[in-house]
Amino acid sequence: MTTSPGPTVVDFPRRTPREPLPLSQYAEHRKQNGLVQTHLPNGRPIWLVTRHEDVRAVLTHPRISANPDNEGFPNVGETMGVPKQEQIPGWFVGLDSPEHDRFRKVLIPEFTVRRVRELRPAIERTVDERIDAMLAGGNTADLVNDFALPVPSLVISALLGVPSADRDFFESRTRTLVAIRTSTDEERAEATRQLLRYINRLIVIKKKWRGEDLISRLLSTGKLSDEELSGVLLLLLIAGHETTANNIGLGVVTLLSHREWIGDDRLVEELLRLHSVADMVALRVAVDDVEIAGQTIRKGEGIVPLLASANHDTEAFGCPHAFNPERTERRHVAFGYGVHQCLGQNLVRVEMEIAYRKLFERIPELRLAVPEDQLAYKYDGILFGLHELPVRW
Amino acid sequence: MRVTVDSEQCVGAGQCVLNAPEVFDQDDDGVVVLLRAEPDERDHEAVRTAGDLCPSASVVLQED
Numbered sequence: 001m002t003t004s005p006g007p008t009v010v011d012f013p014r015r016t017p018r019e020p021l022p023l024s025q026y027a028e029h030r031k032q033n034g035l036v037q038t039h040l041p042n043g044r045p046i047w048l049v050t051r052h053e054d055v056r057a058v059l060t061h062p063r064i065s066a067n068p069d070n071e072g073f074p075n076v077g078e079t080m081g082v083p084k085q086e087q088i089p090g091w092f093v094g095l096d097s098p099e100h101d102r103f104r105k106v107l108i109p110e111f112t113v114r115r116v117r118e119l120r121p122a123i124e125r126t127v128d129e130r131i132d133a134m135l136a137g138g139n140t141a142d143l144v145n146d147f148a149l150p151v152p153s154l155v156i157s158a159l160l161g162v163p164s165a166d167r168d169f170f171e172s173r174t175r176t177l178v179a180i181r182t183s184t185d186e187e188r189a190e191a192t193r194q195l196l197r198y199i200n201r202l203i204v205i206k207k208k209w210r211g212e213d214l215i216s217r218l219l220s221t222g223k224l225s226d227e228e229l230s231g232v233l234l235l236l237l238i239a240g241h242e243t244t245a246n247n248i249g250l251g252v253v254t255l256l257s258h259r260e261w262i263g264d265d266r267l268v269e270e271l272l273r274l275h276s277v278a279d280m281v282a283l284r285v286a287v288d289d290v291e292i293a294g295q296t297i298r299k300g301e302g303i304v305p306l307l308a309s310a311n312h313d314t315e316a317f318g319c320p321h322a323f324n325p326e327r328t329e330r331r332h333v334a335f336g337y338g339v340h341q342c343l344g345q346n347l348v349r350v351e352m353e354i355a356y357r358k359l360f361e362r363i364p365e366l367r368l369a370v371p372e373d374q375l376a377y378k379y380d381g382i383l384f385g386l387h388e389l390p391v392r393w
Numbered sequence: 394m395r396v397t398v399d400s401e402q403c404v405g406a407g408q409c410v411l412n413a414p415e416v417f418d419q420d421d422d423g424v425v426v427l428l429r430a431e432p433d434e435r436d437h438e439a440v441r442t443a444g445d446l447c448p449s450a451s452v453v454l455q456e457d
């Protein structure tokens with residue numbers, strides 16, 4: 001390689017109501033160096049990684065860390081008003097190998113393809129109950145608040161073994177956490193504290209009365225301290241809630257104009273790629289000087305691999321903006337890549353498949369209650385999604 | 394085609410099982426298990442996909 005050109009410096013991605021996922025900016029950057037430098041709103045310089053190949057390279061590099069305690073970690077959420085997550089024991093998405101792997105290994109059996117299949121009947125019941133409730137409520141609904149948000153929360157409750165009587169409490173607290181427009185920082189911090197208190201109580205109860213649930217099985221392994229277990233459970237709850245909800249909501253909008261695909265089992269994977277709700281979630285920092293895309297990234301420099309950009313890279317996907325469940329390129333990184341690749345992905349696939357199938361089967365007249373260009377997209381939080389989705393039938 | 398798996402490196406994402414269930418399984422600990430080291434011709438494409446999707450490079454292929 002000859003001398004590497006200096007970095008191209010660009011503005012921090014601008015998300016707007018019209019372009020809540022800034023794909024046109026990403027396309028520009030991919031045409032430039034792929035790897036471009038920008039500044040966080042607090043002035044800190046960081047790298048944006050926009051090409052599919054480079055995103056994968058960053059997420060598997062041994063000297064690139066996911067630990068937010070490292071100097072230079074790009075705390076993107078903080079700059080958007082999300083308070084910095086204190087490192088809590090068991091929050092293993094923020095640990096590197098080998099510390100990370102100890103937690104992951106304990107949890108893998110709970111999320112295998114087979115285990116998730118066993119959860120199917122419980123997921124189907126949950127989805128049916130939410131549809132029953134919507135149908136009982138008239139001929140209109142807000143599909144985000146009445147369906148997409150409660151379903152993943154109730155499914156996680158079932159997985160963890162939260163008693164049915166407590167599921168409403170559980171659901172309402174998790175809902176406060178994601179309501180960035182209507183809840184204050186203080187309300188969200190309080191909801192987190194309440195959830196942690198509740199989780200800790202649940203651990204005490206499960207110690208006395210073991211059941212057929214994730215918490216009981218994790219306790220039986222004896223591999224996690226109580227403190228670690230409660231951090232792990234909070235992570236499952238937070239990582240799996242709004243991500244799944246946003247995907248369900250956005251997916252319904254896409255399917256409403258592509259009804260011919262309903263029932264095709266390939267559509268879930270394509271919706272995950274197309275919407276890439278976790279675009280800016282997999283944050284990293286270099287812990288040594290490393291070379292990515294012919295460019296040196298210095299120790300202590302923050303790195304933001306843009307998953308949506310990778311999933312819309314024409315080098316990896318033909319006609320990436322099109323919704324095409326038949327495409328044969330399946331290497332999307334909507335769940336990240338490398339050792340942190342989403343633990344819940346098999347659960348998500350089953351949940352989305354059941355949610356779409358049941359919705360369109362049971363409410364075939366489903367349609368938008370507002371013009372599509374008036375939908376309120378989230379462009380001010382970390383995740384891409386819809387604030388609400390008014391529908392009628 | 395010959396397939397090997399690295400069960401030490403596996404992070405249990407299950408991409409291999411989803412794509413080529415005839416060739417891969419996960420044990421009770423969720424770790425990859427190789428069912429066929431020399432998969433049938435009709436499974437080759439699926440195995441290539443699995444190799445490409447495995448997030449931890451635990452599926453290694455040797456084409457004939």
Ligand code: HEM
Nearest residue numbers: 092093239240243244247278282335336340342343344348
């Ligand atoms: C459509 C929904 C979802 C999307 C798009 C998504 C996306 C992601 C991404 C991109 C990562 C990687 C983060 C990184 O590399 O730093 C991740 C990790 C993770 N996800 Fe998900 N996720 C979803 C649903 C879920 C669900 C339902 C659960 C669990 C119930 C879950 C649990 C986790 C956990 C525990 C990790 C950390 C894994 C590790 O560090 O080893 N996710 N997810």
Ligand code: SF4
Nearest residue numbers: 403404406407409447
């Ligand atoms: S795809 Fe790779 S990491 Fe996932 S289960 Fe198979 S071998 Fe393990």
